[in-house]
Amino acid sequence: MRQEALKVSPSSQPSMTKKQSKYDEYKRRRKILLKSQAYIVGLISLLALWSIWGTGFNLLSLVFGTYEILVFIFTDMFPPDLSVIGSLISPALDTLYMSYVGMVISVLVSLILGVLAANNLSPHWIVARVSRSVTAFLRSVPAVVWAIILVSGIGLGPLTGTIAIGLSGIGILGKAYAEVLESIDENQLEGVRATGANWFQVIGQAVWPQFKAGFVSWSLYKLDMNIREAAILGLVGAGGLGYYLQGSINLFQYKEAATAILMIFALILLVEYMTAKIRERII
Amino acid sequence: MIKNKETFRQQKKVQNSIFTFLAFAFFVFSMLQLNIVPERIVRSIDRLGYIFSNMFPPVTNEPLNLFGAAIESIQVAILGTILGVLISLFLAVLAAKNLTFSPYLSYFIKAFAGFVRAVPALIWALLFIVAVGLGPTPGILALAINSIGMLVKVYGEALEEIDMGIVEALESAGATKLQVILQGVFPSVLTAFTAWSLFRLDVNIRYSAILGVVGAGGIGWELMKAAQMSRYDEALMVTIVIFGMVMSAEVISEFMKKRTNAATAQALN
Numbered sequence: 001m002r003q004e005a006l007k008v009s010p011s012s013q014p015s016m017t018k019k020q021s022k023y024d025e026y027k028r029r030r031k032i033l034l035k036s037q038a039y040i041v042g043l044i045s046l047l048a049l050w051s052i053w054g055t056g057f058n059l060l061s062l063v064f065g066t067y068e069i070l071v072f073i074f075t076d077m078f079p080p081d082l083s084v085i086g087s088l089i090s091p092a093l094d095t096l097y098m099s100y101v102g103m104v105i106s107v108l109v110s111l112i113l114g115v116l117a118a119n120n121l122s123p124h125w126i127v128a129r130v131s132r133s134v135t136a137f138l139r140s141v142p143a144v145v146w147a148i149i150l151v152s153g154i155g156l157g158p159l160t161g162t163i164a165i166g167l168s169g170i171g172i173l174g175k176a177y178a179e180v181l182e183s184i185d186e187n188q189l190e191g192v193r194a195t196g197a198n199w200f201q202v203i204g205q206a207v208w209p210q211f212k213a214g215f216v217s218w219s220l221y222k223l224d225m226n227i228r229e230a231a232i233l234g235l236v237g238a239g240g241l242g243y244y245l246q247g248s249i250n251l252f253q254y255k256e257a258a259t260a261i262l263m264i265f266a267l268i269l270l271v272e273y274m275t276a277k278i279r280e281r282i283i
Numbered sequence: 284m285i286k287n288k289e290t291f292r293q294q295k296k297v298q299n300s301i302f303t304f305l306a307f308a309f310f311v312f313s314m315l316q317l318n319i320v321p322e323r324i325v326r327s328i329d330r331l332g333y334i335f336s337n338m339f340p341p342v343t344n345e346p347l348n349l350f351g352a353a354i355e356s357i358q359v360a361i362l363g364t365i366l367g368v369l370i371s372l373f374l375a376v377l378a379a380k381n382l383t384f385s386p387y388l389s390y391f392i393k394a395f396a397g398f399v400r401a402v403p404a405l406i407w408a409l410l411f412i413v414a415v416g417l418g419p420t421p422g423i424l425a426l427a428i429n430s431i432g433m434l435v436k437v438y439g440e441a442l443e444e445i446d447m448g449i450v451e452a453l454e455s456a457g458a459t460k461l462q463v464i465l466q467g468v469f470p471s472v473l474t475a476f477t478a479w480s481l482f483r484l485d486v487n488i489r490y491s492a493i494l495g496v497v498g499a500g501g502i503g504w505e506l507m508k509a510a511q512m513s514r515y516d517e518a519l520m521v522t523i524v525i526f527g528m529v530m531s532a533e534v535i536s537e538f539m540k541k542r543t544n545a546a547t548a549q550a551l552n
Contacts, residue, residue: 029550036546040539048365051358055419055500062366065424068414076413097313104310140529141522144405144493145506149518152510153334154327158317163327232405236496236507239317242406249409265401282302 072254080258088244088263095240095267098161098233099226105162106169107219110135113170114177120189121181121207131174139171143229147238161238165226173222180214181207216282220275227271231264241267334515341520349505353524356501357532359419360491363426364484371431372476375438376464381450382442392435400432404490408499422499426487434483441475442468477543481536488532492525502528 051057113131115121122128147164154160184207192206234242241264248256314320343349377383378392404425411421449467458466469476495503502525509517 032546032550036543036550040543043539044365047361051361054358055355055362055423057362057420057423061415061420062424062427065411065415065420069411069424072410072414094317097317101310101313101317101319137526140489140526142489142493142525144496144503145522145525148496148506148510149334149515149522150331152513153515154330159319159323159327162317162319228403232403235405235409245406245409249413254413261402261406264403264406265398268401 073258076254077258079255080262081253081255082259084256084259085263088241088260091234091239091241091244092263092267094158095227095230095234095242095264096271098158098240099165099223099230099271101162102165102169102226102230103219103223105166106173106222109166109170110173110177113174114181117174117178118181120184120186132178135171135174135178137171138167139175141168141171143168144233144236147233147236151237156237156239158239161230161233161240164233164238165229168229169222169226172225173218176218177211177215180211180218184210213283217279220279223275224268224272227268231267337515338519340516341523342516343520344517349502349521349524352495352502352505353528355419356491356495356503357488357528359422359494359499359501360426360484360487360532362423363491364430364480364487366423366427367430367434367483367487368480370427371434371438374431374435375442376468378435378439379442381445381447382464382468393439396432396435396439398432399428400436402429404429405493405497408494409497412498417498417500419500422491422494422501425494425499426490429490430483430487433486434479437479438472438476441472441479445471477540481540484536485529485532488529492528 052059113135116123117128117131117135119125119128122131143164146167147161150160150164154163188206188210189202192202197205230240230242232242234240234244235246237243237246241260245257245260245264248254248260374392374396378389378396380386380389383389407425407429408422411424415421415424445468449471450463453463453467491501493503495501495505496507498504502521506518506521506525509515509521
C-alpha cells in the first residue's frame with residue numbers, strides 16, 4: 001500500500017496547474033481511505049459469514065428471539081413475585097460481602113505485585129517481567145472459570161466465590177497499580193531520597209501521595225465490577241444471589257427469578273452510588 | 284491562620300483513621316458473615332494445593348473437540364458484537380440529545396440501555412436459553428443485547444460531543460436527515476466508534492468463553508465437564524485455551540486498529 005502511494009504521488013506533482021494537482025491529491029487520498037475501508041468491511045463480512053456458517057445462526061432468529069424473549073419476560077416473569085424478597089436479603093448481603101472481601105484480598109496482593117511490576121520501583125527487571133505475566137494470566141481468565149475449578153475443589157459456597165473474585169481482581173488491579181506507579185513523578189522520589197530517607201520513607205512520603213488517587217479510584221472501580229461478577233458466580237454454585245437465581249430458574253419459578261434479577265439490578269445501582277460517593281469524598 | 288491549617292490537618296487525619304478503621308471493621312464483619320474463619324482458610328489452602336498439584340501437566344483427551352468449541356466461542360462473540368454494533372448504531376442516533384426526534388424517545392432508549400447493561404450477560408444467556416432453547420443462538424442474542432446496553436451509552440456520548448457546525452453546514456446545503464448522519468455525523472465519530480466496538484469485541488470474547496457454563500455453547504461447557512469430573516489437568520488445558528483466545532483477540536484488534544490508523548495517517552500527510 002505504501003509503495004503504491006509512492007508511485008502515485010510523483011505523477012501528481014510535476015508542472016500542472018495548482019487546482020488540478022490538488023484535486024489529484026484529493027483523489028489519491030480518498031482512494032487510500034476507501035481501500036482501507038473496503039479492506040476492513042470485507043474482513044468483517046468474511047468473519048460474519050464464517051461465524052454464521054459455524055454456529056448455524058439464522059438471521060430470522062434475531063426476530064424470533066426478540067419476540068420470544070419479550071413474550072417470556074412479559075408473560076412468565078411479569079409481575080415479579082415480591083413475596084420472596086425476605087428470603088433474598090441474605091443472599092444479597094452475601095454477594096455484597098463476597099465482593100468486598102474479594103476486593104480487599106486483591107488490593108492487598110496487587111499492591112505487592114504492582115510494586116514488583118512497576119519498572120521504576122521493581123528490584124529487578126526479571127521480577128517485573130514475572131509479576132507482569134502472572135497478572136496478565138489472571139486477568140485473561142474470567143472469574144467464572146476460577147469459580148468452576150474451585151467449586152469442584154473446595155466445594156460450594158461463598159468462600160469459593162470470594163477466592164475467585166480475588167484471583168481475577170489481582171489481574172486487573174495488579175496491572176492498573178503498576179501503570180499508576182510507573183506514571184509518578186520521579187523527581188519527587190529523587191528529592192526525598194536526597195534527604196537520606198530509607199525505602200519505606202520514600203514509599204510513604206514520595207510514592208503514596210502521588211499514587212493515592214489512582215489507587216482509590218481503581219480499587220473502587222474493582223468493587224463495582226465485583227458486584228456484577230459476584231452476582232453471576234452463584235450460577236456455578238459459588239454462593240450469593242446467582243445461586244438463588246439458578247435454583248428458581250431450574251424449578252421454573254420465573255416470577256421468583258424476576259425478583260432475583262431486580263434485586264441484582266438494585267444491588268449494582270446501590271453499590272455504584274456508594275462507590276461514587278466515597279470516591280468524591282476521598283479524592 | 285496557621286493554627287487553623289494545623290487543626291484542619293488534624294481533623295483530616297482523624298477522619299482518615301476513622302475511615303480506615305470502618306473499612307477494616309467491615310472487612311472483618313464480612314469475613315465472619317461469610318463464615319470465613321482461619322480454620323476454613325487453612326483447610327481450603329490444603330485443597331488448593333491438591334488442585335494445583337493435580338493440574339500439571341495440562342492434558343486433553345479430545346483436542347479436536349476442544350479446538351472446535353473454542354472456535355465456536357469466538358464465532359459467537361463475533362456475531363454478538365456485529366449484531367450489537369449494528370443495532371446500537373441505529374439506537375444511539377435516536378438516543379443522542381442533539382440528533383433525536385423527541386427528547387422522550389432519547390430518555391426511553393437511555394433507560395432501556397441502562398437496564399440492559401446492568402443485567403449481566405450470563406443472566407441474559409440464562410433467560411434466552413429458556414426462551415429460544417439451547418445452543419449458540421441464545422449466546423449470540425445474549426451478547427448482542429448486553430453489548431447494546433454498553434454501546435448505546437458510549438456511542439450516544441460520542442454523538443452528543445460532536446461539532447454541531449458540521450450538521451448545520453450540511454443542513455443548510457439542503458441535506459436530508461439521513462444524509463446529515465451518514466456524511467457529517469458518522470465520519471466525525473468513526474474513531475471513537477471503532478475503538479469502542481473493538482473493546483466490546485474483547486469483552487464479548489471473554490463472556491463467550493463462559494457462556495457454555497449455562498448451556499449456551501462454546502468452550503465453557505468443556506470446562507464445566509472437566510471440572511465436574513474433577514479432572515483438573517483437563518480443566519487447566521481448557522483454561523489455557525481460553526487464555527489463548529483472549530490474547531489472540533487482543534492481538535487481532537490491535538492489528539486492525541494499527542492498520543486503520545496507518546491508512547488514515549497516510550491519507551492525511
